[in-house]
Amino acid sequence: MADSSVRSPVAVPAATLPVVGKSETKPTWCPGCGDFGVVAAIEMALKRLAIPSHEVVLVSGIGCSSNLPHFLSSYGFHGVHGRVLPVAEGIRWANHGLTVIGTGGDGDGFGIGVGHFVHTMRRNVDLTYVTMDNQIYGLTTGQASPTSSLGHTTKSTPTGVIENPIDPVALALASGATYVARGFSGDVKHLVDLIANGIRHKGFAFVDVFSPCVTYNKINTFDFFRQRVYKLESAGHDPSNLVRAWERALEWGDKIPIGLFYRTERPTYEELEEVLHAGPLARQPAGLVDPGPILDEFV
Amino acid sequence: MADSSVRSPVAVPAATLPVVGKSETKPTWCPGCGDFGVVAAIEMALKRLAIPSHEVVLVSGIGCSSNLPHFLSSYGFHGVHGRVLPVAEGIRWANHGLTVIGTGGDGDGFGIGVGHFVHTMRRNVDLTYVTMDNQIYGLTTGQASPTSSLGHTTKSTPTGVIENPIDPVALALASGATYVARGFSGDVKHLVDLIANGIRHKGFAFVDVFSPCVTYNKINTFDFFRQRVYKLESAGHDPSNLVRAWERALEWGDKIPIGLFYRTERPTYEELEEVLHAGPLARQPAGLVDPGPILDEFV
Amino acid sequence: MQELSVRVGGQAGDGIASVGEAIARSFSRMGLHVFALNAYQSVIRGGHVWFQARASPRRSYSQGDAADVLYALDKATVEIHAAQLRPGAVVVHDPEKFAVAPSELPAGVTPLAVPTLEIARKYTSQSILQNAGGVGAVAFLAGIPLDVLHQVLVDSFGKKKGEVVDWNVGASTDGYKFAEGHASPNARVLTRQGPAKLLLTGNQAIALGAAAAGCKFLAQYPMTPASTIMHWMAAHARTLGVVVKQAEDELAAIHMAIGASFAGVRSMTATSGGGFSLMVEALGMAGMTETPLVVVESQRSGPSTGLPTKTEQGDLNLMLGAGQGEFPRAILAPSHPADAYAATIDAFRLAEDWQTPILLASDFHLSENFATVDREELQAPPPPTSLFTVAPNGGDYRRYQNTPSGVSPRAIPGQAGLQFIAGSDEHDERGHLISDVKAGIPLWISERQRMMDKRMRKLEGLAGAVPAPVLEGPPDAPVTFVTWGSTIGAVRDAIAELAEQGRPANLLRFPAVYPLDVARVRPLLAGARRTILVEANYSGQFGRLLRAETGFAIGDRLLKYDGEPFSPHEIVARALEAPSDGRQ
Amino acid sequence: MQELSVRVGGQAGDGIASVGEAIARSFSRMGLHVFALNAYQSVIRGGHVWFQARASPRRSYSQGDAADVLYALDKATVEIHAAQLRPGAVVVHDPEKFAVAPSELPAGVTPLAVPTLEIARKYTSQSILQNAGGVGAVAFLAGIPLDVLHQVLVDSFGKKKGEVVDWNVGASTDGYKFAEGHASPNARVLTRQGPAKLLLTGNQAIALGAAAAGCKFLAQYPMTPASTIMHWMAAHARTLGVVVKQAEDELAAIHMAIGASFAGVRSMTATSGGGFSLMVEALGMAGMTETPLVVVESQRSGPSTGLPTKTEQGDLNLMLGAGQGEFPRAILAPSHPADAYAATIDAFRLAEDWQTPILLASDFHLSENFATVDREELQAPPPPTSLFTVAPNGGDYRRYQNTPSGVSPRAIPGQAGLQFIAGSDEHDERGHLISDVKAGIPLWISERQRMMDKRMRKLEGLAGAVPAPVLEGPPDAPVTFVTWGSTIGAVRDAIAELAEQGRPANLLRFPAVYPLDVARVRPLLAGARRTILVEANYSGQFGRLLRAETGFAIGDRLLKYDGEPFSPHEIVARALEAPSDGRQ
């Protein structure tokens, strides 16, 4: 049987409630990795919103970027490759009092995990998903990712990528996401806004972040993006218009938009799931006190 | 060891080459099922294009609709649930002399299989994918499917669906499909055109077909569609314009467009894969006659 | 054994299951025990389906071997089932549809032509009443009082009463009277035996057990024969306060359940072998992150898509091997709905106590067939204790603390001061990664080993915590059947039959097939005079597991992998045969 | 054994692997045998990584136990590895980076401070030349002639020659000369032994073997330690005419490979346990549709993500159980690159002969480490015969014909007149479904059983067709090690060591772990005087399989699951210990 120490239920005194900060684990990313900007931005966004650490859960898959939860002081679930979103959904539905943020890479989210990506968005689950899109598989030492550009030569594509890259923003628009943004880890301040607003947003918020891999992607570098990105906010873009958002999503070349592409309001999954109206599932009473009444149907 | 009969290689006399027709297996669908119209349309399209049966491979997953390959006289691969497209891709790459058509249901293609759907389209693999979209899980006796409408009550959603349905056409546009069409099994003639043109199309051709389930979907019936569908061909739609296609994809309500939403030309995966320039892989010589030269790199 | 069986056959779409259920429920309301078999094909309309309700005063555990009343909705039914009718049986059919000549039936079996369509037309021109007359006739032959049948029919329409209900009552009365005028009740008819029993399927029992155990979250993707767990739970979701999520696939389903469990609710997923194949990676993640999880694996005939609506116990190897690397798990294998209810409650308790995935192995035969259960067999378990098991202890909280049992204190997101990362990589007691900058460094090499030992140690505890193997029947019987799961049912019935023939046999059954407490199992096997392994698979998977664990090779094997459940007769026959050469 | 080992350590990103490979390749070009271990962590920069090249005139099969030259690129390397240096060893380091006092080293080990950075600055201010001086010094200590080293360095730059190459040559010369002036070569240095040997990893051997066997299609998703199969094949795709597809996930990868095989090309997929977990369902589909398929499963430390860059043999249960229901499979487990080449060729032959999936079990230790192979060991197999094995015979073609061997005539799409459907549902000899309107009907119940028998019969043939177990060493030795896969290497080295100590031992190894020809295996086990199971996993998975198959319980077990490969010493130590109580 389990140790007795383990079985003693206990009241939780919510004494001091520090907000999310750095954890005792130092990031293991390569010096200069784009992901440093993203973890900083998430930390600042959570600080800005003053959400206590113990009410935040960071969920990730596998990849360099997916180590992120270890570097902040919140709860975290560092699962397997590509399954960030179903785990995050399960957490939200079990306790929609928590702030749940999915984090991970482009391979994790748009390669192996793209099916969940599409389905979570159509559900409008109220969570935030931040992808560190470096257009490469970092942790496995440099193969093509679903967002690698045509012609990119990598370990798995020594003669160049021959598949059209996935456009995460277009895919999000097509899948019914209610908050669709793109950031750049070279512009942390802007990124903090996108993430903080995403967390505040009621519904699924997607923030794709250009987060250069300085080790394996010699094409989509900080410089590459610095020369190309422009802000939708300063370009008069109307984020409430789905057709305009689509047009912007298709832009790729000398000018690449970052910022908020689209935002709309739609009831969240949690709002539509009536069982949750009685409060977070984790706090609702569980079990049948008396199976009697329900057994009548089997007579 | 294997039987000797099995090991005797043999030349294949391409004597008489009948085109695709019905097989000796009679469809097992419910009387009135929409899938009858789809199998008829595929048969007619293949007849119109005069493709011999032995050069056609129909690939499917699992579902009522996925039984389709059994009812035609071509080769077929009736695989597992949701994996139509990777099997079809493998077949194409092994022998791009074959005409490969993926078939299956909405659950198969847009539920469990949606990840492959997105990736196959961005690759522009030269195959045709026909989905029998009945907005329900037929073979498992009537649960909600990813295309079931909001509010639809089914065995798995007794209080109504609360997820926004997937829009396969929008998803296809966002994923880079080069031929995106929608048909209705109540209009076989029109459907034959869409499928035949899809097969002719150089690249990935997607034809989503409203194919009512008369047993489990009492909402999206033949009548439902008869009252709503209109043809893009008669509405002056320009299928070369991706933004116009997107606008049409968003239409859903009293008027629902069918026809060709979008078509463009882009090199196919098979064209870009240089190894295939020497002809179908299945006919290229295999094995190392002399490993010697390649071993030098290990010295 | 005293028993009477009614079989109904026809095409999918003919309403066979409703007819069958009405008869079965009439029996259970008479206080009789019922085992009801629902046999169908992987097609929605057409083909051939049948339903058999076997009633008896004492509990019978299987569908039995023969029937006494056959209601044939098409001619094929007569052809397929006639051979399994007992002398004295009657075949009910409508002469307007097809004729049945006595010569087409075995000796002692007679046809009874009932004008069901004609009766139906008395009430309506709609086709909804076709079977009511037949059901009435069957009731007469099977000794079901008309009032019992009527109440069952009325209840089956639920709240939507109206003229259809009246028509059904009328037409079934007509059928009953017609039979009364043209035939006599079967000689085996049974009388009322006291209060109504509950009639439910294995899947209903599992869903009910989960609710009783405090399951608040079920994520599932439809797959026969597991789908009806979701259907039942979805239908009761609001009443029970359970969130039921149909996921986009089984990968998502299990990950959702793991996420929910991590966040503090008892969670479950359910599937069949094909879907479970997609859950293999996540199962190991639950093991590694030490997240409680209950997974129902309802087996069907494989391999691959196989026979989706037929039974088999062919996934044991899969359940044993699921997941790369090693982590603790247990596999419970109930045999009967009453048992399934209790086993599900056990599974939740074990998952939470041991913080690891627990598999509940069912199969088509248990999941989709009906059996009677007494109310007392479905007790509410003690209410689950709080999941919040840990006091905040400042910076020293170790989620994966290395304890003697292997079980560590568990915090739940939302608890202040106890934040940790549940990681699928190897980690230390605090949850910090060992896989990156620590891997391969001497200090951490041994820490990795300690963490493996900590987790795997749970297996020893689990072996004692799971239900123990049971030797049923005379301990010194000359024959011992060894079996597990739903196959136990037919073996029990076979043993009763053998006992009637003066041939004692006993049964060594394993309510939990893994982990085994070898010290407890070995003497049970060693004490047997002749062992016969009975399993519904090709290679005797459980027999192989037993041998791997104990070294004991079971002498004889009766294996079945044609999709059909065992019938008691074939088990009896094997017991009566000479033992084989003992080769395994 | 006569041997000399060089170890290099530092941080990820320091170029350890290139330094190590240069030393290893210098040895192999001297005609020496080499076993080279590449130890890294799941992190791209930082942490601690090392590389060890062990050279010997006779083949050594493992990394051995100790080193004679340590090139330390950081201080941590000294701390971590000093204890494993043999007397006479020298530690090369750059004093500009850190100092090493003799007192920090074991007795008999001396530091050698080499000004590598200073040397580098002579040529360039770029940081690309940091290690060249050190490599030169190591070469001197290890008895590598300067010309050999230079040629290796030049070749390693491939076609992109230029000043960098010259700088490397210059700096390494400087390092060599510096060492020559300040130290003497190790006493164990080895001399040239004839023509250069080939040096390659297990994964390179597998990829090469696949190409030799006629593999034309490889679909894979990156996963350590299988990724380099794809890397090698992709780099040679055009030369070899192989289509290499990086799929969106492992589900797609295996389905693509099955599709390609169905359409007539030899196909393969490769992954590690996590990815293989996602292939479980498809594996059964290949079994059911009788499509040939080769799957490489390169194991790493589990469970779940575990230690992605460390070794283990923990996925055997997974490989045995993968797929719901039952279908034939075989599992080959090579131990060394030479062996891996041959086993891959075998795998393709078996897959095609028996039309079923064949698993090639590798692990990190085999896949990612280097060993030397002689050219003669890598023969081209006889060219594969045509896949088009069937003459058109009109309407009577039966793709799934029930034959004595279980293998049926195979047609390939594109062949006229032979169209059939490969179905994952149960089907008859023609490929028509049994699952829908036929399921459960007596005639088809027995046909289902026959189809199961037909497929499963292949297992009997496979048991004879896979490579047989081998008893290596003196047949009557007092100790018999039982093992499989990459662990064979350390056992072989341990046996050599034991022999030197006058303690004979032998080795029962299983090139194929499944299926086993029990009649052949039993006497081999029964004849052993004392058996010791050696496996890199927690529960002795292969030992359990052996017991399930043969009833034989192996007396002693040496199990390791800390992520590190076995070292010969720990195996020797176990053999010298008293036998345990034989409890398994």
Ligand SMILES: Cc1ncc(C[n+]2csc(CCOP(=O)(O)OP(=O)(O)O)c2C)c(N)n1
């Ligand atoms: C099922 C499975 N397949 C493959 C892997 C190996 N793997 C680990 S990380 C990774 C991709 C990493 O790329 P990305 O998600 O873009 O993250 P990045 O490292 O670039 O941040 C892969 C393929 C795995 N862990 N699990």
Ligand SMILES: Cc1ncc(C[n+]2csc(CCOP(=O)(O)OP(=O)(O)O)c2C)c(N)n1
């Ligand atoms: C891995 C797996 N999960 C679930 C199933 C069960 N299953 C069979 S068909 C089906 C869905 C059928 O729906 P759809 O694809 O829309 O086809 P339809 O029957 O409506 O034509 C499901 C869930 C399965 N066969 N395999």
Ligand code: SF4
């Ligand atoms: S490999 Fe790339 S993505 Fe990974 S840590 Fe280094 S820079 Fe970042």
Ligand code: SF4
């Ligand atoms: S259940 Fe629906 S989809 Fe399936 S065959 Fe019947 S009508 Fe067609």
Ligand SMILES: [Mg+2]
């Ligand atoms: Mg990436």
Ligand SMILES: [Mg+2]
């Ligand atoms: Mg459907």
